[in-house]
Amino acid sequence: MQRGTNLGRLGDFNQAVIFESIRRAVDGVSRVELAGSTGLSPQTISNVVRRLLDEGLVREDRTVVSGPGKPRTVLELETNRMVSIGIHLDPGLISLVMLNLRGEVLLSRRLEIPAVEVPEKTLETMAAAVNEMITESGHPRSNVVGVGVAAPGPLNPEKGFITGPPLLDGWNEVDIVEPLHRALDLPVVLEKDTIAAAIAETWKGTGQGRDNFIFMYMGAGIGAGIVLNGEVVRGVSNNAGEVGHYSTGQDSRDCECGRRDCLAAATSFPMVAAQARAVGIALDVPDEGTVEERATGMNQLVEMAAAGNEAAQGVLRGSSEQVAQVAGQLCNALDVDTVILGGPLWADIGGYCLEQAALVINERFTPKDVHGIEVLSSRLGFEVGAIGGACAIMDAMFSPKASALLLR
Ligand SMILES: [Zn+2]
Known part of the structure; x- marks a missing residue:
């Protein structure tokens, strides 16, 4: 468990620590439990929770009775307050998903793209599909956390490049992150598909x-x-x-x-x-x-x-x-x-x-x-890579640890 700091200037870090704890609590977490797990003072927790409640990211209206003692009121995610989008580029197909904050699939698309050899065209198609999904969801763009792209390795994460995976002819040294960021005006991360899949499994799958x-x-x-x-x-x-x-x-x-x-x-x-x-x-x-x-x-x-x-x-x-x-x-x-x-x-x-x-x-x-x-x-089927991409952008945006991923 990541510990917080009670020093004033690190407020954003503390917010990330607390939000992450709430995000990962399957059945909600009380303020007392947050104080125990993060090491933050009740005052700091109170300030941050107030901000999160004001922003509509969490709710605190459910009491849970577990064992003897007084029932606890728990903080939980406002599940559908924000969404994230994952794209999986596989040489066989491109799949896209939109997840809510809990990692549940709200929308999905499957594109069979014969021209996957042409990166520019494929990136345009991806951006168009993302825009369609956002429109279909009814969410304003400001509710979209970002886009996580899962792609076959090897990757160069510092540049945001795919560096010539064996089965994707024409994808040598192709910048994925910058063109998508430009086209969508959203944060974009690139993650290797197998790593993305492992992230998806820890969040929502068999793992x-x-x-x-x-x-x-x-x-x-x-x-x-x-x-x-x-x-x-x-x-x-x-x-x-x-x-x-x-x-x-x-x-x-x-x-x-x-x-x-x-x-x-x-x-x-x-x-x-x-x-x-x-x-x-x-x-x-x-x-x-x-x-x-x-x-x-x-x-x-x-x-x-x-x-x-x-x-x-x-x-x-x-x-x-x-x-x-x-x-x-x-x-x-x-x-x-x-x-x-x-x-x-x-x-x-x-x-x-x-x-x-x-x-x-x-x-x-x-x-x-x-x-x-x-x-x-x-259990995540052919969408495991796309779900992982969407989880990766949430991790990059919400996790308190300094992400090694490229984010624009
Ligand atoms: Zn070999």
């Missing part, structure tokens, strides 16, 4: 109430989000979780990095297409096609599997086993007790892949005699 877990993100690419002791691990450059080139221990095909045993290569579309062909499934797109063709081919296989084609399910299950191998190695490095599998691809295939993935992860986990690894599917 709620769990302090140590690994989130394995499966979309067009693969990455990990790591939460230790209740904190999302960002690393020194906000690029933690680059596991795409971890070894699966098996020879698969030439990876762009020059090796042949990478997770990224083992789960890439050309590899999956070849495995599908080997079991008699011909996909309608070339193995080494464009981003759009690869997405189309993958969707075709996923749909066959969803319709009950066991051979198609087997191919996708094999692919997720490779992800599970790497997840098991991460569990050994970090000694967590939970793995959450999620992302746009997992949302479609998790139903018939979870059991086998859990077996593989636990088989790889060395201290298995001490404890096991609980393996769960994300």
Whole structure:
């Protein structure tokens, strides 16, 4: 818990500490509890709470009876007083969500954009979609906390740039933050999609109430989000979780990095297409096609599997086993007790892949005699990255800690 200071000039910091405590209290928090957790004087708390009440950000009209003693009146968020917007740029699709202060999804959009290779066009489309959502919500722009963009890594957070993720041709050194900020006149942050997804899980997902877990993100690419002791691990450059080139221990095909045993290569579309062909499934797109063709081919296989084609399910299950191998190695490095599998691809295939993935992860986990690894599917579906983006901008704007994120 972040402690406050009773010195006068740090009023804004104290407001952030108190607002953050109220924001994170699932069932409200009383003034007495705030004094205990923040170390602030009752007078300071009273001043800050008065400001928050005046601004309509919190309310204090509910009493909670818990155990013996007198009922306590709790401070709670005015849930719909402000909203935040998250955008997830995945090579396969762009999704947007609007969240209230509690992290509940109010509106969502899903854009299938074939021209995702052209950054300027894509950014214009994103800005237009954000404006439409704000209009649809009925909120004035001043109620919008900001926009959080979740994008595939690696990123350069100091510049606000995407620095050439492997599956986004044409997105080398592309400034995301400044153009969106200019177009929308709102604060914008950029967060790696797997880190954003981990943030979303701690706020609203399967990871709620769990302090140590690994989130394995499966979309067009693969990455990990790591939460230790209740904190999302960002690393020194906000690029933690680059596991795409971890070894699966098996020879698969030439990876762009020059090796042949990478997770990224083992789960890439050309590899999956070849495995599908080997079991008699011909996909309608070339193995080494464009981003759009690869997405189309993958969707075709996923749909066959969803319709009950066991051979198609087997191919996708094999692919997720490779992800599970790497997840098991991460569990050994970090000694967590939970793995959450999620992302746009997992949302479609998790139903018939979870059991086998859990077996593989636990088989790889060395201290298995001490404890096991609980393996769960994300409840946030394909929107996990966008929800994470929206949570990230709220964290950046409200959290008392100095954010390492780029904010304009
Ligand atoms: Zn590689």
